[in-house]
Amino acid sequence: MNRAYRLAAAGVLSAALVAGTAAAASAAPASPAAHSATAKAPQKAALTAKASTNSVKAWQEFRISGTSTGIKAGTKVTVQQKQGAKWVALPASVTTNKTGAYSLRVKLGIKGVNQLRIAGGGAVSPVITVTVR
Structure with a gap:
């Protein structure tokens, strides 16, 4: 057998194996969780x-x-x-409880309208405003 013929035969076998594997994979049923009505997708951090x-x-x-x-x-x-164009972390933090709730005490000294948010776990809350008079 010459070299070109062997390479062509190997290519055909490789293509058949790949096609067979793809066909087998597409014929295989999806995971049971994909069909379950009660399965939950991971929630986005919020x-x-x-x-x-x-x-x-x-x-x-x-x-x-x-x-x-x-x-x-x-x-x-x-x-x-x-503060200006930057978000600055204040020395007020707490950990979330087992239900995901949190509550923390805050004191502000900058007079006027203060824009605040909570950050953690890869998420940030919507902005809340508190006016200091």
Whole structure:
């Protein structure tokens, strides 16, 4: 057998093997979870946040609470404050409980409208505003 013929024969066999494998894979049923009505797709990480008040005096304590979904229980979440164009982490953080809920105490000293959000587990909450007077 000459070399060209052997290479052509090997190519045909390889193509047949690949085609056979693909056909076998496409004929195989999908995983049982794909057909199950109760199977859940992984949830995208998300956080909610709500302040206990919309307005406080400087350095008056208030609470931010919310829930997390798609984030492992015990994940650390941190308050972030918009300062200029940057989000700056404040020294206020807590871990989520086994149901994904969290609540933390916050004090702000920058007078005016403060934009805050919660970040953790690869997610950030929608922005909440608290006015410091």
